[in-house]
Structure formats: C-alpha cells, structure tokens
Amino acid sequence: MIIDDDQFVNTFNMSMSPIAIVTRVDQVRRAILSQIFSGALKPGDRLVEARLASELGVSQATVNAALQDMHNQGIVNKMLNRFTEVSRYTWRELENLFSVRMILEPAAAEMAARTLTPEGVRRLTTQVDQMRAAARLNDIPLFCLADYTFHQETYALSCNSFLVQACQAIAAAPFAYILCGSADPLPADYLALAEDHQEIVTALQKGPEAAGRLLRERIEAWRAHSEHALSAAALTPPG
Amino acid sequence: MIIDDDQFVNTFNMSMSPIAIVTRVDQVRRAILSQIFSGALKPGDRLVEARLASELGVSQATVNAALQDMHNQGIVNKMLNRFTEVSRYTWRELENLFSVRMILEPAAAEMAARTLTPEGVRRLTTQVDQMRAAARLNDIPLFCLADYTFHQETYALSCNSFLVQACQAIAAAPFAYILCGSADPLPADYLALAEDHQEIVTALQKGPEAAGRLLRERIEAWRAHSEHALSAAALTPPG
C-alpha cells in the first residue's frame, strides 16, 4: 500500500471552503488506522516502523511520528526503545477508558450544544448517514471510520481546544471493542449504533442539558453492553 | 545551553528503584519549559527549531518532536509549515482551560484518593516541600517546576492511563498565568499557593469525596483569582 500523492486531484471543492492540509504523518496515521479497522492489524500485532515505511512509501522517521500520535491516542502501545504493537485492552483498561469517556464526552456535548450551528449539525449528520450506509453494507471498516469521525467532530464542536486535545486520549473509544482481544469482531447491531448517534445529534439540538444527559446515559449503556459482550465472549472476564 | 549527558553521574540511586529513562526529546522539552519558567522565553516568542537545536546540541528533528509534544500540551502554538511560538492565552482560552481543569482534576483526585499509597503521599510531599523552599527563596522557576511536577504526579496517581494522557492537555495549567501575556509575572502569594497544595495532599488522604470537593473548590478559587488579577493588570479584559 502506497500513500496516494494525488488524493485531491479528482475531488472538486464545490463550497470553496479551505481544504484541510494533511501532513504525511497524518496520512500514515490514517493508513494504519484503516488497517486496524479492517482487521488487517489486530491487537498485539507488532508495528515495525521500517516495514510500514517501505509499505507506505515514506521514511521510517515519519512512521515513528505517526505511531507516537497513535500512542498518545491509546491506539498503539509504544515501548520505549523496543517496539510498537496495536493496543490490546484488558478489562481493567476498558473500564478506565469508559471512566474517562464518562467524564469528558458529556462535558464536550454540553459545550457543543451551546454553540451548535446548522453547519455543525450538517457535519454530524453526514457521519450518521455514513454509519447507516456502512451498517447496511455490513462494511465494518467504513462504519468504524464514520463513528470515529463523528466523535472527533463532536469534540471539535465544543470550541474548546483544551477539551479537544484532552479528548484525543479517548480517540480509541469508538472502536475500543476491536482493541479488546485478538478474537473476531464482536457481534453488534451496527444499525442500532448508527441510530444511537442520530439521537445524539437530536439531543445536541435540544440543548446542553439534554445532550449531557443523553451522553451519560448512552456511555453507561455502551459500557454495560461491552461488559456483557466481553464476558460472553470470555475474552477477559470482568472482575 | 547544552543538554548535559552526565545528568545521572552524580546521583546515587540508594533504593535501587529503576531509574527513569529520559529521551533526548524529553530533555529538550524540559529545557524549553525551564526557559519559559525563567522568563527567558515569553508568550508570543518564536521558537525557531534550528536555533534551539544548535543551542541545545541536538538535531532540528528532535526539537521538532519536542515542540509537537508541547503543542499537544497547549504550551506552544505550532503553526503548520510556518513557525512555533510560546502560547499567549487570551481571556477566552484561560476560561476554556479552567473549564477543562474543573472537569479533569477533581476526577483525577478522586481516583488517586482511592488507591493512594504512602509512597504516593511521599512523592507529593516532596514537591510541596520544593514549592515551600522555592517560595521562601522567591525562586519562581523552581516553584513552577515543583507545581508542574506536583500536578503531573497527581494525575499519575489516578492509575488510569487514559486520564493521565487526557490531563496532558491541561499540563500548562500550573503556570498558565505566565502564558497570559507578555507582561511581568503576576504578583502572587507563592507561600500560600504551596499551602494550597499541602491541603490537596491532606484531602487525598481523607478520601475521594474530600479530594474531589477540595479540588473543585480550589480550581474555582484560582479561577476567581486569575480573573481578578488579570483584569487588574488590564492584560486581557474579561468580557
């Protein structure tokens, strides 16, 4: 797989909004992420910088920087001077992740609801539509990408750069179930998950109080669902 | 200023606990941080990678990585493909920072209180003592370092890697007042600030509830103090 230098050539920019400039480090990050979404890379797999570099057609130092970013996001585990592997969450780590989600995401939603614009709603709706389409096609990588992007957009809508940066620590949340074990992806009702996200958009439009409340409720529900699914799969018995 | 390769030579490691390995990137980060603490670097000052690299005796790429870290911490502002400058917080940004502190720090304190060990208390007390000593000597850089380290230790004591990483986004909090403007450091009662931190240690020992409550109260007090001090200094009138 080679990173495509011509990624913008065939894309007309109808609205004349400034195009997002993407660094090579960011392209590498996304390429690795999509491999995790697709299952080509599984929890515990080694990420050898030199190999990735030649596969992606970039230098090893660039891969190193991308992996550092992903380490900060909890997606990979970078062992100093040794190697990097795709994160493999224990039950304890999943609990920790949910704890922090419960702190950050309702707060982000409340802030976002205060300054929500039609443009913001449009951006989120785009991702919900992507999730619906992916769910219908059973395209799990595409679903993950839309879910991930939805949450990133939500954080950005808080208009608080410190909060956005803090939320990078839970960037893995939307696909945490992938990082829980080396088994096949957990069975999940992706269409229902997409509708969960539609409800979040609706709650954001209702106002801060509704948005915060819904997020708290939904994160708790996802936590319960994960707990149940994981103990059923007997991957890492809670307790 | 050159980074000292022999930093461990004169330090006996009595307890035989594993020494913390410090990368060159991290050393550069700390060197730049101490220049900010000392006032040698002020908000808005440009950080030219090549200049810093030759001053510190490392390569430009290493400085680049250190600045990326500091950007993630909100300490510097890295403009893609342009330059990096020491962050200069507006009143709005300071408000945003306090908002996120109010979310993260009480939560971190509650978690830390649940698993606090005598060793943890010792580590925090060491920093409080440093702060007291620095306050008596009116050594503001040393005070800042101890304050910064105290908060980092607190985050670490939460034993939640996601929370620790999230808290990196507010790493600038203990010296945010330095980043508020190009004027001289705000007058502050450093000895009182040190005692504030002693109280935090005491509250952590009392338990999660007391710790969370004290943090909320103190962050609100610091917020009020900052608001007052900044509007008095007329740096950025709160609007």
Added chain:
DNA sequence: TGTTTAATGATTATCGATGATGATCAGTTT
C-alpha cells in the same frame, strides 16, 4: 553447572541534509 560477560540481531531514536511551504518584495501588466 550455574553465573557472569561479551557478541548478535532486531528495532528504534537521532542525526545531517534535502525538499516543500508560504511570506515578502520587486518587476510587470492592466
């Protein structure tokens, strides 16, 4: 035979150099 020390191999961290980016400014065109 168990323990310490020295080579090996795999991999990352860092370096010095090169290529890209975007601001600025002078010269040219309308």
Added chain:
DNA sequence: AAACTGATCATCATCGATAATCATTAAACA
C-alpha cells in the same frame, strides 16, 4: 494604482543513513 507574476528567503516537514538500545544467544568463567 491595483493586481498579477516570479524570485528570494526563512522556516519547517521529511528523508536516508547512522548511532543507540535492549532482548537474546553464545562464550567464558568459577
């Protein structure tokens, strides 16, 4: 005079190559 064009400059992003790190294995030793 304003708008365009190309050159120049400061600076960063990325590269290819080297040095450092650490687990493992082999060798030396007691």
